Amino acid sequence: MNAADWVVLLGTLLGIAAYGVWRTRHVHSLNTYLRGDAAIGWGTIGLSVMATQASAVTFLSIPGQGFESGIGFVQNYFGMPVALIIVCAVFLPMYRRLNVYTAYQFLGQRFDEKTRLLGAGLFLVQRGLSAGVTIYAPAIIISTVLGWRLDLVVVFTGLLVLAYTVTGGSEAVALTHRWQVAVIWAGMVTAVVVLLLRLPAGLGLDGAVHLAGAMGKLQAVDFSLDPSRRYTVWTGVFGGLFLSLSYFGTDQSQVQRYIAGPSLRNSRLGLMFNAVLKIPMQFVILVLGALLFVFYQFVPSPVFFNQAEWRRHAQDGRFHAIEVEHAGAVAQSQSAIRGWLEARASDDVAREANAQAAMVAASQHSRLIRTEAKAALVAADPRAKTKDSDYVFITFILTQLPHGAVGLLLAVMFSAALSSTASELAALGTTTTVDVWRHLRPLAAADEARNMRVARRFTALWGAVAVAFALFAGFAENLIEAINILGSVFYGVLLGLFLVAFFLRRVGGTAVFLAAAIAEALVIVMYFSLNIGYLWYNIIGCAACIVFSLVLQAVLPPRARSVEGPAA
Amino acid sequence: MRPASRADGRTEAEPPNVPGFRTWRGVYLFVFGWFVLVTVLLAVFTAIFS
Numbered sequence: 001m002n003a004a005d006w007v008v009l010l011g012t013l014l015g016i017a018a019y020g021v022w023r024t025r026h027v028h029s030l031n032t033y034l035r036g037d038a039a040i041g042w043g044t045i046g047l048s049v050m051a052t053q054a055s056a057v058t059f060l061s062i063p064g065q066g067f068e069s070g071i072g073f074v075q076n077y078f079g080m081p082v083a084l085i086i087v088c089a090v091f092l093p094m095y096r097r098l099n100v101y102t103a104y105q106f107l108g109q110r111f112d113e114k115t116r117l118l119g120a121g122l123f124l125v126q127r128g129l130s131a132g133v134t135i136y137a138p139a140i141i142i143s144t145v146l147g148w149r150l151d152l153v154v155v156f157t158g159l160l161v162l163a164y165t166v167t168g169g170s171e172a173v174a175l176t177h178r179w180q181v182a183v184i185w186a187g188m189v190t191a192v193v194v195l196l197l198r199l200p201a202g203l204g205l206d207g208a209v210h211l212a213g214a215m216g217k218l219q220a221v222d223f224s225l226d227p228s229r230r231y232t233v234w235t236g237v238f239g240g241l242f243l244s245l246s247y248f249g250t251d252q253s254q255v256q257r258y259i260a261g262p263s264l265r266n267s268r269l270g271l272m273f274n275a276v277l278k279i280p281m282q283f284v285i286l287v288l289g290a291l292l293f294v295f296y297q298f299v300p301s302p303v304f305f306n307q308a309e310w311r312r313h314a315q316d317g318r319f320h321a322i323e324v325e326h327a328g329a330v331a332q333s334q335s336a337i338r339g340w341l342e343a344r345a346s347d348d349v350a351r352e353a354n355a356q357a358a359m360v361a362a363s364q365h366s367r368l369i370r371t372e373a374k375a376a377l378v379a380a381d382p383r384a385k386t387k388d389s390d391y392v393f394i395t396f397i398l399t400q401l402p403h404g405a406v407g408l409l410l411a412v413m414f415s416a417a418l419s420s421t422a423s424e425l426a427a428l429g430t431t432t433t434v435d436v437w438r439h440l441r442p443l444a445a446a447d448e449a450r451n452m453r454v455a456r457r458f459t460a461l462w463g464a465v466a467v468a469f470a471l472f473a474g475f476a477e478n479l480i481e482a483i484n485i486l487g488s489v490f491y492g493v494l495l496g497l498f499l500v501a502f503f504l505r506r507v508g509g510t511a512v513f514l515a516a517a518i519a520e521a522l523v524i525v526m527y528f529s530l531n532i533g534y535l536w537y538n539i540i541g542c543a544a545c546i547v548f549s550l551v552l553q554a555v556l557p558p559r560a561r562s563v564e565g566p567a568a
Numbered sequence: 569m570r571p572a573s574r575a576d577g578r579t580e581a582e583p584p585n586v587p588g589f590r591t592w593r594g595v596y597l598f599v600f601g602w603f604v605l606v607t608v609l610l611a612v613f614t615a616i617f618s
Contacts, residue, residue, distance in 0.1 A: 081603040213617030
């Protein structure tokens with residue numbers, strides 16, 4: 001990085017944060033602080049929803065996913081359009097009619113206080129812990145490749161996001177999201193253009209796409225019913241529907257984004273904007289990854305993209321031998337690719353098929369050597385980090401982009417981290433204030449100034465928790481995976497609570513509360529006793545909560561199953 | 569403190585005010601149709617390049 005990169009990076013990040021603080025310095029209305037500007041347009045709502053969902057990992061990991069496994073991951077988003085239609089038609093009108101600040105207030109009004117606290121508690125535990133991961137995950141990658149101190153990156157990110165989130169609350173989050181998304185799009189377009197310009201002369205976009213396809217990187221959809229396949233149209237449509245419905249319908253970090261605005265129309269259009277754009281956007285990011293794969297067929301690439309980790313362990317001759325073997329395999333692969341390009345130009349179908357088979361075989365040989373390299377790392381240190389696909393795009397950025405653009409792309413990563421963290425912290429502060437603090441201090445609910453002070457303090461407190469967690473996460477890497485699993489363990493039951501509230505009008509507060517508690521216990525017991533993919537717990541938890549609610553409503557004595565709970 | 573009420577029956581019935589669409593059902597059908605179209609295009613893309 002040179003001075004131009006630093007100017008672009010710091011100018012972008014500090015400029016957006018300062019803009020957020022300055023524009024919201026006069027926010028004294030609790031309604032604006034917790035829900036955002038009442039005059040916000042549908043475009044800003046749409047961008048804010050998009051920025052909340054797209055964390056830095058989206059832009060670091062997904063190109064790596066395209067590089068490593070192809071673009072089939074796009075199917076994971078197939079459930080999202082239908083989920084957003086359901087949120088627009090069912091969830092959103094109810095939230096606006098009841099004029100709630102949080103999704104869990106709705107549970108209080110539909111059922112009772114204990115169910116509201118249960119919903120809020122599930123959200124706070126899950127989102128409170130994952131906010132630290134949102135900061136830590138990109139910080140560890142960026143600090144590793146640039147040799148920066150991890151703790152400084154974490155603290156810088158935390159302080160920056162806290163500056164405008166605590167000052168301006170939900171309004172500052174939405175305002176900064178607009179600019180952060182603009183930076184993200186500008187940066188990604190820059191990266192795509194540079195990548196296309198750096199492809200070998202004569203190959204072009206058409207040749208690169210055909211090459212990626214021939215290498216098996218462009219299978220976007222898979223209609224297979226084989227349950228062992230990770231990404232298919234069916235897992236995307238059905239699993240993705242549950243995940244998206246949980247996330248967009250019940251997670252306050254998203255609900256807070258779209259309940260802002262002057263009308264139901266603006267909120268709905270903001271969500272429909274995402275329903276239309278999300279799949280094409282993810283497709284482009286994944287294709288970028290597939291084109292990176294093509295690019296690294298022609299440019300010398302490291303055998304292991306996390307070079308800091310590789311150098312830390314590559315002390316003996318075995319690692320050097322792997323590097324030499326990899327360089328030979330890459331040369332062989334390049335020769336096979338040139339053979340395929342010539343065969344393709346000759347219009348000889350049989351020759352082209354033979355050349356393609358040779359090219360795929362050479363590519364698989366390179367892949368085997370990369371697998372061998374990972375095995376060598378584990379042999380040297382069982383705790384070595386062997387997932388290097390997250391480092392592919394950042395390696396391309398740092399080695400291939402011109403100065404200035406490197407700073408812009410790093411600003412993309414930080415902007416994405418800041419945008420999702422800001423939504424999380426605002427949602428955590430709002431939920432703690434509205435659903436927990438007000439429950440404990442019901443008389444203080446009428447004091448707007450005091451509510452503002454408390455909301456700011458809780459937002460700052462959650463920020464401190466997230467930063468502290470991110471600082472210590474390095475000592476407990478396994479904890480991060482556990483927290484990702486924790487999300488699936490809690491999300492299903494939370495969605496079940498809301499689906500009962502919306503669609504099973506005869507089920508009362510006590511029945512659904514007990515059902516949710518039993519369903520959650522069941523999911524936790526299953527998690528510790530079964531060996532199934534943790535995404536399944538979303539569906540299991542949701543279904544268990546609904547079924548138990550119906551059963552308990554039928555068997556509980558009439559007094560205990562009253563349908564109408566007290567108002568929030 | 570209760571937030572000032574902004575929602576009523578009128579806002580729920582408000583039209584989308586999007587050119588070409590008179591009802592929200594039309595907007596939802598368009599979005600669903602767009603999703604189906606994108607899926608078909610991705611299937612065609614897969615068939616051509618895979």
